[in-house]
Amino acid sequence: RGEIALRIIRACREMGIESVVVYSTADAGAAYLDLADEAICIGPGPSAKSYLAMPSIISAAEIANVDAVHPGYGFLAENAHFAEVCRANNIEFIGPDVETIRRVGDKAQARDAAKAAGIPVVEGSAGPVEDDDEALQVARKVGYPVLIKAVSGGGGRGMRISNNDISLMHNLASARSEAEAAFGDSSIYIEKYLADPRHIEFQILADRQGNVVHLGDRDCSVQRRHQKVVEESPSPGITPDLRRKMGNAASKLGKSVGYHGAGTVEFLVQGRKFYFIEVNARIQVEHCVTELVTGIDLIQEQIRIAAGETLNRKQSDVKVKGHAIEVRVNAEDPDRDFTPSPGLITRYEAPGGPGVRLDSHAQGGYRIPPHYDSMIGKLLVRADTREAAISRMQRALDEYRIEGVKTTIPLLRRIMRDGDFARGDYSTKFLDALLSG
């Protein structure tokens, strides 16, 4: 819904493809719905009754007689069963095969696939841990601190750091029950907890004919509670040699699991070493960073691949030019521990000018519903150098005026003016340190 629905509608328009958008009653009247050729209401505000209600979505798709469904991100985007139901109804699901979604969506299996392809993974359990004894053995072998992660995890949820046997025993039970409640799957696995890694991921594109290319990296180390806040490409924290190795590893993994569509291979980098952590089998929020430095429209590529087309570029045709930064503007109150701040936007001035891109469904008079995530939009800039991109982002953030709801803009301004960020000297610990300092 929201900005990604708008993003997909725009891609379709440019390709001459008709689009049908589904919405809940909480989103009724939103301006972006008018930009689609057709809009169909699929239920009330709570997502369980609308954006997660497969029968309602499939009925809408059948009524509109669509050829394909783009799941966006979140909601059902990585739900293998939904992909299966679409295909059973002769509707193309824009994403990889059902089996691939299942395989990479299980983070323990994805680790196994990476290991089998010769790609380094963070030291940890071989597959899910069956019981507390096995967890203890693994933790003692890799050494504390360790991280308990949900096999079906996502969105930074369900992770627990343990520093010793006692906290491990305590956290295992709570991690399992949180994972069961959030993902309907209580299985967990264990990784060594790296001290201050960078999160660096590679965008891949793969067609059904087995061709895979990567489109460079994105540094997503600026995170709060394991959720990304700022993303940039290229990363200021890796050497060209490491970048080449990681890119090759990402493509190799895509090939080895028979991936097709757009996907992301995520790594942690500690020192000069990189470790695979997971694959995201969907378009990601931060895909636009890659679009700005490569000039490739990822949504249009997804649609072409779903239509069976062959990739029209080889790895050597992919060129990363300049530098791009994205910030996520959320309706949250940074002064009140980032509690969501839904409600009416009373004043809205969008930034513009050279090198600025704003992907947002919001505008003055738009009411942010309380039911969904709190993202108002993504502000992006591109410039020839990283330094110029930071100046441009500072300028664009100063132009962006949103009143009526609290936003993360003041925090984003602070990050863009931070000395360590300017030097590119940051890890996943950066934002917590900034916020507590």
Ligand code: ADP
């Ligand atoms: P999710 O699927 O919930 O997003 P990820 O496995 O992608 O979870 O991890 C999210 C973030 O958590 C990473 O970007 C990183 O900041 C942190 N993280 C994950 N695994 C480790 C680890 N082994 N050591 C240190 N930090 C980690």
